[in-house]
Amino acid sequence: MGVYLRPERLDQALDALSAQPLTILAGGTDFYPGRVGRPLDDDVLDITALGALRGIEDRGDHWRIGALATWSDLVRADTPPAFDGLKDAAREIGGLQIQNTGTLAGNLCNASPAGDGAPVLLALDANVALASAMGKRALPVADFISGNRKTALEPGELVVGITVPKPAPGAAGNFLKLGARKYLVISIAMVAIVIEPEEAPAGAVVGNARVAVGACAPVSKRLGLLEDALAGQKLDQALGEIATESHLRGELSPIDDIPGSADYRWSAALTLLQRGLSALGEKLGSA
Numbered sequence: 294m295g296v297y298l299r300p301e302r303l304d305q306a307l308d309a310l311s312a313q314p315l316t317i318l319a320g321g322t323d324f325y326p327g328r329v330g331r332p333l334d335d336d337v338l339d340i341t342a343l344g345a346l347r348g349i350e351d352r353g354d355h356w357r358i359g360a361l362a363t364w365s366d367l368v369r370a371d372t373p374p375a376f377d378g379l380k381d382a383a384r385e386i387g388g389l390q391i392q393n394t395g396t397l398a399g400n401l402c403n404a405s406p407a408g409d410g411a412p413v414l415l416a417l418d419a420n421v422a423l424a425s426a427m428g429k430r431a432l433p434v435a436d437f438i439s440g441n442r443k444t445a446l447e448p449g450e451l452v453v454g455i456t457v458p459k460p461a462p463g464a465a466g467n468f469l470k471l472g473a474r475k476y477l478v479i480s481i482a483m484v485a486i487v488i489e490p491e492e493a494p495a496g497a498v499v500g501n502a503r504v505a506v507g508a509c510a511p512v513s514k515r516l517g518l519l520e521d522a523l524a525g526q527k528l529d530q531a532l533g534e535i536a537t538e539s540h541l542r543g544e545l546s547p548i549d550d551i552p553g554s555a556d557y558r559w560s561a562a563l564t565l566l567q568r569g570l571s572a573l574g575e576k577l578g579s580a
Contacts, residue, residue, distance in 0.1 A: 295337060297339065298337065298338050300340075303345050303346070304426075306343060314448065316337050317340060318339045319360065320394040320396045322391050340361065341361065345359075347361045348362060349370040356457040356459070357456055358454060360451075360452050360454050361398075362397055364383040364384075364395055365393045373464070374464065375464040378417075378485050378487065379410075382410060382468045382470070401414070404438045404442050404443055406512065409480060409483060412483055412485040412506060413485040415515055416466060416487040416504065417487055419434050419457045420457075421433075421434060421437040422452070423451065424453045427449070432445055440512060460489060461501065463490045463577070466487040467485075468485045468569075469565040470484075472552070481558060482553075483508055484505070484506055484565040485504070486569045486570060490528055498527055499523045499525060501524070503520060506566070508547075509558050510547070511546070516566075519541075541563060545558075
């Protein structure tokens with residue numbers, strides 16, 4: 294049996310991390326399944342007693358999602374419509390037991406290419422808050438997840454939360470996921486969209502769009518070319534017609550595997566993009 298620590302203060306946790314390498318345990322929804330059939334001999338830092346890392350809060354110019362906030366906490370939180378895509382993702386993460394235990398921060402730290410949280414947090418322009426005994430820093434989600442199962446966490450660092458800048462008034466988001474079934478499944482492709490509307494003489498148009506795709510590259514990706522093409526477009530159901538395969542090429546690199554072929558992922562990602570944009574265009578255009 295390895296070392297097991299469960300501190301009650303953040304400074305104690307950071308001091309422990311600075312003293313030796315430790316496996317961080319929060320929800321445990323990846324930790325325990327990855328160790329089935331073998332002894333639990335890791336040196337563990339259990340952070341579940343760190344009350345300062347709980348909660349989802351409006352902090353004026355941004356939202357803070359604590360590192361121990363669960364998917365169920367998110368679903369229950371009183372957040373603006375820009376977070377609707379993140380809530381959609383939360384409702385499709387495993388079953389209720391997983392949603393009640395698993396954390397958003399843990400999902401990012403797992404850094405799976407099919408992790409449902411990453412594309413939505415990318416579309417929300419989220420940052421990851423990090424702390425160590427040496428100080429604090431923040432990284433955009435795109436810089437925090439550096440590859441398949443790889444993050445920018447330095448030795449001695451702990452993710453203490455996720456921050457999301459306040460979206461513009463009227464902003465809304467959504468999330469679409471394709472798998473072999475609705476729940477308890479690894480994504481074949483997924484899409485997250487956040488649109489900030491703007492008033493124009495002819496009606497509501499796209500003021501700013503942030504679009505991200507997951508499970509179609511080693512890391513989730515923002516689609517800059519599509520975001521540029523959407524700017525200024527009329528908000529209605531036809532918005533989905535803007536997205537074409539050319540907006541995906543050069544950004545994504547899907548693979549062939551058991552859940553789906555690369556060609557299937559290309560097609561699925563485009564279809565999800567078109568559906569998601571059409572739904573948001575209709576919703577915001579009629580608001």
